[in-house]
Amino acid sequence: MKGMIRIRNLEKIFPSDRGPVRAVQGIDLDVDEGEFAVLLGPSGCGKTTTLRCVAGLERPDGGSIELSGEVVDSAEEGDFVPPERRNIGMVFQSYAVWPHLNVYQNIALPLAEGRRRIPKNQVRGRVQEALEVVRLENLDTRPVTDLSGGQQQRVALARAIVTRPKVLLMDEPLSNLDARLREQMRIELKKITMAIGVTTVYVAHDQAEALSLGDRVCVMNEGKILQIGSPQEVYSRPPNLFVAQFVGEMNFVKARVTGSGQVDSPLGNLRCEVPSGCQAGCDVTLAIRPEHLRFLHDSDQNCQSVEGKILLKTYLGDSALFEVEVPGLTLLVKLPGDADVSVGQRVRVAMPADRWFVYP
Ligand SMILES: Nc1ncnc2c1ncn2[C@@H]1O[C@H](COP(=O)(O)OP(=O)(O)OP(=O)(O)O)[C@@H](O)[C@H]1O
Ligand SMILES: [Mg+2]
Numbered sequence: 001m002k003g004m005i006r007i008r009n010l011e012k013i014f015p016s017d018r019g020p021v022r023a024v025q026g027i028d029l030d031v032d033e034g035e036f037a038v039l040l041g042p043s044g045c046g047k048t049t050t051l052r053c054v055a056g057l058e059r060p061d062g063g064s065i066e067l068s069g070e071v072v073d074s075a076e077e078g079d080f081v082p083p084e085r086r087n088i089g090m091v092f093q094s095y096a097v098w099p100h101l102n103v104y105q106n107i108a109l110p111l112a113e114g115r116r117r118i119p120k121n122q123v124r125g126r127v128q129e130a131l132e133v134v135r136l137e138n139l140d141t142r143p144v145t146d147l148s149g150g151q152q153q154r155v156a157l158a159r160a161i162v163t164r165p166k167v168l169l170m171d172e173p174l175s176n177l178d179a180r181l182r183e184q185m186r187i188e189l190k191k192i193t194m195a196i197g198v199t200t201v202y203v204a205h206d207q208a209e210a211l212s213l214g215d216r217v218c219v220m221n222e223g224k225i226l227q228i229g230s231p232q233e234v235y236s237r238p239p240n241l242f243v244a245q246f247v248g249e250m251n252f253v254k255a256r257v258t259g260s261g262q263v264d265s266p267l268g269n270l271r272c273e274v275p276s277g278c279q280a281g282c283d284v285t286l287a288i289r290p291e292h293l294r295f296l297h298d299s300d301q302n303c304q305s306v307e308g309k310i311l312l313k314t315y316l317g318d319s320a321l322f323e324v325e326v327p328g329l330t331l332l333v334k335l336p337g338d339a340d341v342s343v344g345q346r347v348r349v350a351m352p353a354d355r356w357f358v359y360p
Contacts, residue, residue, distance in 0.1 A: 004068055004199040005031040005054065005167060011062030011075070012049050012223075023049040025223035026063070031216075036193055036200045040210035041220030042246070047203040050220075051169050054201065055090055056083035068166055084115050086167075089160030089198075093172040095152040097144045097159070104140040107131065107158045116163045130158040133192055150181045157189070161196060168193065171203045186213060207247045211235060219243050241359040244287045251293070251331050253286040255358075263358070266328025267306045272356035285359045290321065290334035292355035295341060296348040303350040306331075310345050324349055 012024040024046045031037045039047040052058040054065055056072065064074040067088075072081040097106050107127045111118050118126065131137045134154040139147070144155055153173060160168060173189070174182045190213055193200045204210040210217050211231040219227045219234060219242075227234055227243050238244040245252075255265035257278050263270050265286060278284055296305050308326035315338060322333040324347065331349055341347060 002032050003030050003066070004033040004035070005029070005037075005201065006066040007050075007054070007063070008065075009063035010050065010053060010060050010065065012046070012053060012058060013061045022223050024053070024060070027220075027223075027225055029218060029225065029228070031199055031201060033199055034197050036190070036202065036213060036215045038202045038204050038210040038214035038217045039220055040204050040207060040214075040217055040247075042205060045220045046223040047205070047220060048171055051171055051201060051203055054167070055088055055169055056081065056086050087163075087165050088167045088169060089163060089165035091153075091156050091160045091168070091170040091173045093175050095149075095156045095176070097152055097155050099143075099145050101144065102140070103131075103136060103142050103144055103147070103155055106144055106155050107162050110159060110163050126162055127158075130162040133161065133196065134158045135188075149177050150185055153177065153185065157192070161192075161198065164196075166199060168198045168200045169202075170200065172205065173202075174209070175206075182209075189213065211247070219246060221246075238287075238357065241285055241287075244357060244359065249290050249332060249334070250287045251290065251329075253288075253329060255284050255286050257282045257284060267326060267351070268304075270304060270351065270356070271353040272358055273354070274358050275360065278358070278360055282360065287357040287359065288351060288355050290332040292352060293331060293333040294335060294350050295333070295339065296350040303352060305348045305350045307346065307348050310341060310343050310347060313341075313343055 007027055007029040010024050010027040014021045014023055027050060039050060041047055049058060053060050060073060060075050062075045065072050067086060071079050072086055073079060104127055107130055108123050110116055111123050111126060131140055134157050136154050144152055174185050177185060186209060202213060214231055216228060217231050217234045218225050221242050227239050235248055238247060244250050253265050253267060255263040257274050257280050258264045259280055261271055261274055263272060306326045308324040310322055311325050312323040314321040319334055319336050320338050324331045324333055333349060
């Protein structure tokens with residue numbers, strides 16, 4: 001089904017001592033059935049608020065939300081379907097598991113109360129199924145307080161999917177785990193959501209997490225969505241300076257447009273694709289990814305380049321990262337493998353014209 005989640009012109013304003021805070025400012029978003037969408041953005045940009053509106057935990061001040069074709073919230077029409085009737089599972093950053101209950105009891109809880117109650121004789125089967133999905137089948141009688149952070153997070157996930165929700169909402173669910181476990185759980189989360197086919201909206205402020213998990217990534221800032229696209233689109237075509245700064249490593253260079261496809265910069269006169277809106281005399285910011293720079297051998301004279309000195313080399317195993325001092329700034333250069341250059345050496349850095357992003 002297309003449009004499992006359909007958000008139109010969502011607005012949320014919070015009152016505060018310093019006046020109203022416009023936490024969400026006119027967001028449009030469609031998430032298809034089975035899709036994994038990630039909301040990515042800095043602290044305070046409105047990710048949690050958007051998620052809570054979808055869950056029905058927050059009433060929007062404007063716009064509408066539909067879940068599988070049903071309007072669950074419309075500020076204008078006054079429609080509102082309460083959270084417990086939205087067929088949604090939620091996982092939060094804090095695991096929010098009950099410390100006085102064991103694993104089984106925690107997961108069974110949503111099946112025992114309210115609208116999602118199911119006949120008692122079916123509970124064990126459903127809990128067992130959820131336990132298998134998160135691979136905790138042997139720990140069902142453990143007190144949750146005896147579990148590791150990663151295991152507790154699995155309990156929270158099992159509890160969210162045990163009701164077989166149509167939509168799963170996750171708000172930075174891995175941020176309390178240490179780096180290694182976070183990476184393992186990230187892969188596992190993706191597998192689990194794919195296996196059960198649930199439509200997912202996932203909040204992240206870590207770009208690596210967003211790029212690796214999302215079928216689609218929505219980059220947010222100040223209550224707005226700045227770009228929606230596949231991880232590849234977001235990484236390879238950031239539409240504005242904010243996205244360029246927020247997603248992935250980037251080198252930035254201040255420059256001034258001197259003519260069509262020409263700019264003047266501390267690195268000299270450069271050829272690059274200048275947006276049509278930028279006339280000669282316009283100040284622009286150039287951006288280029290570290291992996292698109294390389295060191296030039298003397299024989300290779302066709303590419304524009306700048307001379308510099310290696311300040312630092314960081315060996316990363318599969319690649320190496322170099323800080324290169326060039327006129328007016330330091331460039332980051334990332335090369336596959338271990339390039340045969342060392343600190344203090346002078347190098348020419350090649351800057352392919354078609355790799356520059358140019359922002360007004
Ligand atoms: N209950 C509230 N009362 C007043 N202001 C709020 C409330 N909840 C959120 N805000 C404000 O709304 C804005 C968006 O908050 P939100 O929690 O959605 O951000 P976020 O993107 O989830 O950030 P983080 O990454 O830090 O979790 C912030 O400026 C926040 O201070
Ligand atoms: Mg948040």
